[in-house]
Amino acid sequence: QQQVKQSPQSLIVQKGGISIINCAYENTAFDYFPWYQQFPGKGPALLIAIRPDVSEKKEGRFTISFNKSAKQFSLHIMDSQPGDSATYFCAARNGGSQGNLIFGKGTKLSVKP
Amino acid sequence: DAGVIQSPRHEVTEMGQEVTLRCKPISGHDYLFWYRQTMMRGLELLIYFNNNVPIDDSGMPEDRFSAKMPNASFSTLKIQPSEPRDSAVYFCASSFSADATQYFGPGTRLLVL
Numbered sequence: 001q002q003q004v005k006q007s008p009q010s011l012i013v014q015k016g017g018i019s020i021i022n023c024a025y026e027n028t029a030f031d032y033f034p035w036y037q038q039f040p041g042k043g044p045a046l047l048i049a050i051r052p053d054v055s056e057k058k059e060g061r062f063t064i065s066f067n068k069s070a071k072q073f074s075l076h077i078m079d080s081q082p083g084d085s086a087t088y089f090c091a092a093r094n095g096g097s098q099g100n101l102i103f104g105k106g107t108k109l110s111v112k113p
Numbered sequence: 114d115a116g117v118i119q120s121p122r123h124e125v126t127e128m129g130q131e132v133t134l135r136c137k138p139i140s141g142h143d144y145l146f147w148y149r150q151t152m153m154r155g156l157e158l159l160i161y162f163n164n165n166v167p168i169d170d171s172g173m174p175e176d177r178f179s180a181k182m183p184n185a186s187f188s189t190l191k192i193q194p195s196e197p198r199d200s201a202v203y204f205c206a207s208s209f210s211a212d213a214t215q216y217f218g219p220g221t222r223l224l225v226l
Contacts, residue, residue, distance in 0.1 A: 032212065043117070043204050043217030044156070089156060093212070100169060101146075101215065105155040 002027060004092050006104030013111050019077040021107045023090035026071065030102075031095035035064065035075050038087045038106075047088070048075070080111045117218035119205050125224045131193040134221045137186055138207030146206040146215060147180055147190050156204075162188065163211075195225045 005024045013019045023033075034049035050057045050064040050073065057064045063076040077084055090104040118137040126132055138145045146161040160170040165182045173180070177196070182188040192199055202222050206215040 034214075036217075041219075043206070043219050045217065046214045049214075100158060100161065102158075103156040 002094075002102055004090055004102050004104045006090050006107060008107060009105070010108045011110070013080045013109065015080065015082060015111055015113050017080050017111075019080045019084065019109055019111070020074055021088055021090070021109070022072065022074045023092075023104050024070075024072045025092050027092070027094060028071070029094050030092040032093040033064070033066065033073050034091050034093075034101070035062075036089045036091060036103075038089065040086075044089055077109075080109075082111045082113050085109055085111050117205055117207055117216055119203075119218035119221050121221060122219065123222045123224075125226065126195055127226050128196055129194045130225075131191065132195045132199075132223060132225075134190040134192075134203050134205075134223070136188045136190070136205030136218060138188070138205070139216055140186065142207035142209050142216075143185075144208040144211065144213075144215075145182060145188050146208075147188070148204040148206065148217075150202045150204060150220070151200075159190070192223075195223075197225045199223065200225050 007022050035047045036044035037047040038044040048059050048062050050066050052068050055066050061078045066073045087106045087108045089106045091101045093101050120135045147159040148156050150156050159172045160180045162182045180190045202220045204217050204220045206217045208215045
C-alpha cells in the first residue's frame with residue numbers, strides 16, 4: 001500500500017512532442033505528490049508538485065494532472081526539448097510520516113532532435 | 114548556499130572494508146534523509162533525521178548499515194563490512210520542514226569489489 005507505481009520505464013519522444021508519464025498509488029493518506037527530475041551524475045531535483053485538493057497544476061511546459069478518485073497522477077511535458085532528456089520520478093508523501101517520500105521507479109525520457 | 118554537500122563523490126573499496134559517506138545539509142534545514150539508488154530498486158529511503166534525531170530507520174537494509182547525525186551540519190552513513198551488493202549511488206537530502214521540498218546532494222557512487 002506504500003508503493004507508487006510509475007510507467008513507462010522509458011520513453012522516447014520527438015522534439016516538440018508531448019511526453020506523458022503516469023503514476024498510481026493506493027494509500028489514501030498520501031497528501032503531497034512531487035515530481036523530481038534527475039540528470040546523469042546529479043541528484044534528483046524538484047520539478048513540480050501538487051496536493052490532492054486541485055486537479056491540475058501547470059508551470060511553464062510542465063503540467064501535473066491529478067485524479068483523486070482513480071488515485072492516479074501524471075506529468076505532461078509539452079513541446080518536449082532535448083534538454084528535457086532525464087529520468088523523472090514521481091513521489092508521494094504520507095501526511096502522517098513527517099516528510100517520508102515514497103518514490104516511483106523512474107522513467108528515463110529521451111527527446112530526439 | 115552551496116546546497117547539500119556530499120563526500121566522497123566516488124568510492125571504490127574491497128569487500129569487507131568499512132565505508133563512510135558524509136553529508137552536510139543546507140544550513141537551517143531540520144530534516145536530513147539518506148537514500149540509496151540502484152537500477153533494480155530505484156530510490157529507497159534508508160533513514161531520516163529530524164533535529165539530529167533518527168526518526169525512521171526502517172529502510173536500513175541490515176545491521177551493517179549505521180547512520181549518525183552528531184550535529185545540525187553533519188551526518189554520516191557507515192557500512193561495515195561492505196559487500197558487493199551495497200554498490201549503489203547514495204544520496205543525502207535535506208529539507209526545512211516535514212512538508213517542505215527535499216533538496217538532494219550530488220550523491221556518492223559506491224563500488225564494492
